Amino acid sequence: MMPPSMQSDPVSESVAAAANRDRESVVRARDLSLTFETADGPVFALSGVDLEIDRGEFVSFIGPSGCGKTTLLRAIADLEQPTGGTLAVNGVPPREARLNRSYGYVFQAPALYPWRTIERNVTLPLEIMGMSANERRAKAGEYLDLVNLGGFEKKYPWQLSGGMQQRASIARALCFDPDLLLMDEPFGALDEIVRDHLNEQLLRLWAKTQKTVVFVTHSIPEAVFLSTKIVVMSPRPGRIIDVIPTDFPRDRTLDARESPEFLEIAHRVREGLRAGHSYDD
Amino acid sequence: MTIEADAGSAPVPGLVSRLFAGHLGPITVVVLAIVVIWYAGAVYMNAPRQIEVFNRAQTDWGAADLIEGTLAQDRPILPAPHQILVEMKKTIIDKKITSKRSLVFHAWVTLSSTLLGFVAGAVLGILLAVGIVHVGALEKSLMPWIISSQTIPILAIAPMVVVVLGAIGLKGLVPKAIISAYLCFFPVTIGMVKGLRSPDLLQMDLLRTYSASSWQTFWKLRWPASVPFLFTSLKVAVAISLVGAIVGELPTGAQGGLGARLLAGSYYGQTIQIWSALFTAAALAASLVALVGVIERLAVRAMGGRR
Numbered sequence A: 001m002m003p004p005s006m007q008s009d010p011v012s013e014s015v016a017a018a019a020n021r022d023r024e025s026v027v028r029a030r031d032l033s034l035t036f037e038t039a040d041g042p043v044f045a046l047s048g049v050d051l052e053i054d055r056g057e058f059v060s061f062i063g064p065s066g067c068g069k070t071t072l073l074r075a076i077a078d079l080e081q082p083t084g085g086t087l088a089v090n091g092v093p094p095r096e097a098r099l100n101r102s103y104g105y106v107f108q109a110p111a112l113y114p115w116r117t118i119e120r121n122v123t124l125p126l127e128i129m130g131m132s133a134n135e136r137r138a139k140a141g142e143y144l145d146l147v148n149l150g151g152f153e154k155k156y157p158w159q160l161s162g163g164m165q166q167r168a169s170i171a172r173a174l175c176f177d178p179d180l181l182l183m184d185e186p187f188g189a190l191d192e193i194v195r196d197h198l199n200e201q202l203l204r205l206w207a208k209t210q211k212t213v214v215f216v217t218h219s220i221p222e223a224v225f226l227s228t229k230i231v232v233m234s235p236r237p238g239r240i241i242d243v244i245p246t247d248f249p250r251d252r253t254l255d256a257r258e259s260p261e262f263l264e265i266a267h268r269v270r271e272g273l274r275a276g277h278s279y280d281d
Numbered sequence B: 001m002t003i004e005a006d007a008g009s010a011p012v013p014g015l016v017s018r019l020f021a022g023h024l025g026p027i028t029v030v031v032l033a034i035v036v037i038w039y040a041g042a043v044y045m046n047a048p049r050q051i052e053v054f055n056r057a058q059t060d061w062g063a064a065d066l067i068e069g070t071l072a073q074d075r076p077i078l079p080a081p082h083q084i085l086v087e088m089k090k091t092i093i094d095k096k097i098t099s100k101r102s103l104v105f106h107a108w109v110t111l112s113s114t115l116l117g118f119v120a121g122a123v124l125g126i127l128l129a130v131g132i133v134h135v136g137a138l139e140k141s142l143m144p145w146i147i148s149s150q151t152i153p154i155l156a157i158a159p160m161v162v163v164v165l166g167a168i169g170l171k172g173l174v175p176k177a178i179i180s181a182y183l184c185f186f187p188v189t190i191g192m193v194k195g196l197r198s199p200d201l202l203q204m205d206l207l208r209t210y211s212a213s214s215w216q217t218f219w220k221l222r223w224p225a226s227v228p229f230l231f232t233s234l235k236v237a238v239a240i241s242l243v244g245a246i247v248g249e250l251p252t253g254a255q256g257g258l259g260a261r262l263l264a265g266s267y268y269g270q271t272i273q274i275w276s277a278l279f280t281a282a283a284l285a286a287s288l289v290a291l292v293g294v295i296e297r298l299a300v301r302a303m304g305g306r307r
Helices: A015-023 A069-076 A094-099 A118-122 A124-128 A133-146 A162-174 A192-209 A220-226 A254-258 A260-278 B002-009 B015-021 B024-057 B063-070 B081-094 B103-134 B136-149 B154-167 B173-196 B201-209 B214-249 B258-267 B271-302
Strands: A025-038 A041-054 A058-062 A084-089 A103-106 A180-184 A212-217 A229-234 A239-245
Touching: A025 A069, A025 A212, A041 A069, A041 A212, A041 A239, A058 A069, A058 A220, A069 A084, A069 A180, A069 A212, A084 A094, A103 A162, A103 B201, A118 A124, A118 A133, A118 A162, A124 A133, A124 B214, A133 A162, A133 A192, A162 A180, A162 A192, A192 A220, A192 A254, A212 A220, A220 A254, A220 A260, A229 A260, A239 A260, A254 A260, B015 B024, B024 B063, B024 B081, B081 B103, B081 B271, B103 B136, B103 B173, B103 B214, B103 B258, B103 B271, B136 B173, B154 B173, B154 B214, B173 B214, B201 B214, B214 B258, B214 B271, B258 B271
Parallel strands: A058 A212, A058 A229, A103 A180, A180 A212
Antiparallel strands: A025 A041, A025 A084, A229 A239
């Protein structure tokens, strides 16, 4: 089944309006900074971050641990409060965007509730939003199919593998049809074979749903393979040191990773990360 | 050769090893050990008086006579297990349960105030925990009182509770239930504070991304996450609420209840009666804890089986 965002007839929209909407920025950060006050003094998690994410993009934040990539994602989700600069999500402050339920968030761990079946885990956001039980059940079926988990509705989380659990958590983030999907190293805890497989699935999901995806990772191949734009970050203070656009076709497969273009971009990312690190030494 | 030796010494798993794989074997051994020690103790402790009896009657007696005598006294210092069992059979099975001498009647008197106190204490304990978890000021203001409430010996408070409530016309069941509740709310509060705080940051953040209200956070996350903690503390609470009910019966001169039975037994030196009341109380506590355990297992199954 197609998710609802695909069901609206694209022909009814004028090309100009569509183009205009495409250029709309979903996330806009200007001179954003975020400082944590700790017992050992302030920690500059983010400093002077300027960033623009357009509708429909797949943007990866990459960098070594401590570079503020997760903090930036959490700031977008209104889970952290910036201490300077401006940040807008869908043109409004992050808090308002959160209250509008404009994003779905996928955490590092599946964070499924062990006492709920997979179906009831996926529909948890719908329950909170007050949707009726019948509608919820229909949505659960639809989105579990989307992540290839059809038939697992009545299972409990412990009966699923780690990769399946993370897919269920992606279905949970998508089921209320937010236009922005925030993913914080969602496949970090999985082995490489499962991760490759899920990367391909995620790409297909992105092409199908037309969502804007912001994806945090510390894997260069993952970032290059998935993204339309790679944001390279560096620690202490967390800042952006390079923004690399890529132009692989949307329907690329894992084989794309062998192509010269892929290797070239991966090289540029690696260079950026190395340059960021040299500040420390 | 070692293989042969092993094969010789351990053929098919025998009855004994199968018995010890579960709970049954070890428990049986411990029970048997206790019974043996008990009989030895009964003979030893009751012997002086038995010798006195023999001497007064000027009868000849041997070791066999002595043992037989010490295990059959009317008011022994330490009754033998079989004497207690006979007394329990007499007062539980043979007596009509409406009789004032039936242990079933007394056990019911105690059980009713235990259950009332347990329910009240558990509800109070949960409410306190909910308040403490949600309102920072309550934790600071209530927690010291909750902890110090348990440092006061219940035996000192029980008579006052009974007298004060008696003065305002509350007699019988209610004062005892209040003493039970006073004892049993504590583990529930402590367990539930921990349980309601057990969801990890990720699970909490998740609900924040949905802009869930604190009411929703409570019912969809905190409460279900605290269920294992709830049952652990309820098992402790139900056992001590029985203790509370018995203690509540002691200072009142109550006519019914296992506490009254204990007290009457000690007035008249009826040691067998004391011990059988004690055994009944222990059996009652064990069944209450087991009952909570059964409910826990049903709840765990309804909540996904493995936690």
